[in-house]
Amino acid sequence: QKEVEQDPGPLSVPEGAIVSLNCTYSNSAFQYFMWYRQYSRKGPELLMYTYSSGNKEDGRFTAQVDKSSKYISLFIRDSQPSDSATYLCAMSELQSNDYKLSFGAGTTVTVRA
Amino acid sequence: NAGVTQTPKFRILKIGQSMTLQCTQDMNHNYMYWYRQDPGMGLKLIYYSVGAGITDKGEVPNGYNVSRSTTEDFPLRLELAAPSQTSVYFCASSSSMSSYEQYFGPGTRLTVT
Known part of the structure; x- marks a missing residue:
């Protein structure tokens, strides 16, 4: 079993739709939860991070963490063609191991104009 | 501000050849990482470094070597290239205060090939 599971998609939605992405994980020691966005043939860039459980909102993006279910989500509201990218979830433990990230496989999203 | 730069962008090697992938960052980050990304597999950590002169193995270190003589540079050496090393390689860096x-x-x- 992989430490972090993420459905690779692909996911295709019309412009303006809500995009819902999620990951599950098995390591209960994870404390930091990140979403990275990767455009085609580019390096990943950090989109959002959440420490422990709860919700975090940043403009059209909302990240949710449910540690009891070992489940994290990313929602994109009013999706735009510029949101077309691969979204990778990433997680790390606290303290001395927090520089090691465990990544999901990434979900490829296409927003159709 | 260039951020993290990598050279070369593309390379074709024959089986058994060796090469060095270069990585430089200008953000004065202590932590640096090498990942490989294979289709549908997410990012796998090859090696990482928490400072000049300090390196350690990640999840998939076999067939690779690294060195860290300065804060800025973190080259990755491939010895005796094999088809299984066909991949996209990413270098990354982070500060110790926000390593996520x-x-x-x-x-x-x-x-x-």
Whole structure:
């Protein structure tokens, strides 16, 4: 079993739709939860991070963490063609191991104009 | 501000050849990382470094070597290239204060034939 599971998609939605992405994980020691966005043939860039459980909102993006279910989500509201990218979830433990990230496989999203 | 730079962008190697992938960051980050990304597999950590002169193995270190003589540079050496090393390689860096926020380079696409 992989430490972090993420459905690779692909996911295709019309412009303006809500995009819902999620990951599950098995390591209960994870404390930091990140979403990275990767455009085609580019390096990943950090989109959002959440420490422990709860919700975090940043403009059209909302990240949710449910540690009891070992489940994290990313929602994109009013999706735009510029949101077309691969979204990778990433997680790390606290303290001395927090520089090691465990990544999901990434979900490829296409927003159709 | 260049961030993380990687050279070369593309390379084709024959089986058994060796090469060095270069990585430089200008953000004065202590932590640096090398990942490989295979289709549908997410990012796998090859080696990482928490400072000049300190390196350690990640999840998939076999067939690779690294060195860290300066804060800025973190080259990755491939010895005796094999087809299984065909991948996209990303270098990343982060500060020790927010190591979950990793800054990635543009990647090197390597094909071993």
